[in-house]
Amino acid sequence: MLPLTDTYQRKFYYLRLSITDVCNFRCTYCLPNGYQRNKDRASFLSVNELERVAKAFGQLGTTKIRLTGGEPSMRRDFSDIIAAIHQQPTIKQIAMTTNGYRLAKEASHWRAAGLGAVNVSLDSLDARQFHQITGQNKFSDVMAGIDACLEAGFPVVKINVVLMKHITQQLAAFLAWIKHRPLQLRFIELMETGEGSDYFAQHHLSGENLRRQLLQQGWQLAQREPDAGPAQIFTHPDYQGQIGLIMPYDKNFCDSCNRLRVSAVGKLHLCLFGEQGIELRDLLQSEAQQASLQARIQSSLVQKKQTHFLHQGITGMASSLSYIGG
Ligand code: SAM
Numbered sequence: 492m493l494p495l496t497d498t499y500q501r502k503f504y505y506l507r508l509s510i511t512d513v514c515n516f517r518c519t520y521c522l523p524n525g526y527q528r529n530k531d532r533a534s535f536l537s538v539n540e541l542e543r544v545a546k547a548f549g550q551l552g553t554t555k556i557r558l559t560g561g562e563p564s565m566r567r568d569f570s571d572i573i574a575a576i577h578q579q580p581t582i583k584q585i586a587m588t589t590n591g592y593r594l595a596k597e598a599s600h601w602r603a604a605g606l607g608a609v610n611v612s613l614d615s616l617d618a619r620q621f622h623q624i625t626g627q628n629k630f631s632d633v634m635a636g637i638d639a640c641l642e643a644g645f646p647v648v649k650i651n652v653v654l655m656k657h658i659t660q661q662l663a664a665f666l667a668w669i670k671h672r673p674l675q676l677r678f679i680e681l682m683e684t685g686e687g688s689d690y691f692a693q694h695h696l697s698g699e700n701l702r703r704q705l706l707q708q709g710w711q712l713a714q715r716e717p718d719a720g721p722a723q724i725f726t727h728p729d730y731q732g733q734i735g736l737i738m739p740y741d742k743n744f745c746d747s748c749n750r751l752r753v754s755a756v757g758k759l760h761l762c763l764f765g766e767q768g769i770e771l772r773d774l775l776q777s778e779a780q781q782a783s784l785q786a787r788i789q790s791s792l793v794q795k796k797q798t799h800f801l802h803q804g805i806t807g808m809a810s811s812l813s814y815i816g817g
Pocket residue numbers: 514520521559560561562563588589590591610611612651652653679680681682683684687812813816817
């Protein structure tokens with residue numbers, strides 16, 4: 492199966508599928524005022540519609556789907572969604588990104604339903620600071636959730652940490668934490684979003700310093716796998732865990748883009764920071780529409796731009812990453 496390919500010869504094996512905009516956290520960089528219900532928005536894609544998205548992308552060469560949001564585990568039918576996508580023979584890995592609040596109870600059930608990899612967001616190892624950042628006093632639940640993922644035998648457990656100024660003081664603690672745990676800590680540079688310009692100006696920290704520090708401390712940049720995404724991965728012989736560094740403001744960041752996105756209401760987004768999105772939902776209503784759906788996805792790819800325009804402060808339509816899934 493030929494993968495979806497754009498004008499710049501980038502191949503897209505990876506779909507990030509948002510299944511809800513709703514979130515119960517109020518992360519300062521994402522939804523500082525909490526999720527605001529919009530009664531005019533369309534309903535979120537149903538299990539059947541999500542299954543058709545997965546089928547179409549699977550038949551176009553996608554092998555990995557990440558479920559995200561909002562908070563994907565806010566969906567009551569989350570296990571059914573995993574199971575439906577798991578039935579698609581061409582999808583080899585189903586991953587999720589979560590704030591972790593339901594993991595302690597559900598990790599093993601989701602694993603049994605077919606989930607293969609989990610990214611948990613954790614921006615501080617200090618319970619009080621975690622509360623300040625997320626608006627939720629759930630540090631110990633999230634930590635228990637991470638342990639539950641390791642116990643449930645997930646082959647891949649990654650921790651997303653947004654790189655902000657306080658991380659500098661916590662770096663030693665984060666590194667000690669992964670010394671004997673097989674976790675990949677992914678430091679993600681804060682990205683500017685439509686609603687977050689002032690916050691960005693105050694808190695953005697380039698990953699460059701961190702990269703230098705890691706190299707000084709004996710961490711080594713791992714060789715890139717041919718189809719790897721834009722993360723730089725570092726390993727260290729004394730650590731069981733790894734570090735990933737995601738620097739969207741780096742010059743060649745978009746060269747290794749390998750992902751497409753579908754929003755919770757069924758729009759295809761060619762870039763996290765692109766514009767309106769391409770409607771797919773009208774073609775998600777029956778199996779008989781699969782050929783037309785696949786043709787629309789394929790023909791849309793010519794519109795994918797070579798890079799985002801974040802350097803010019805153009806953040807596209809993403810007022811917050813919770814709307815199209817970070
Ligand atoms: N609610 C889930 C969670 O927090 O893991 C999934 C959705 S969240 C939008 C996905 C990821 O985007 C999280 O790891 C979050 O930290 C990250 N994120 C959100 N806003 C961001 C921003 N402005 N810059 C960088 N990362 C951001």
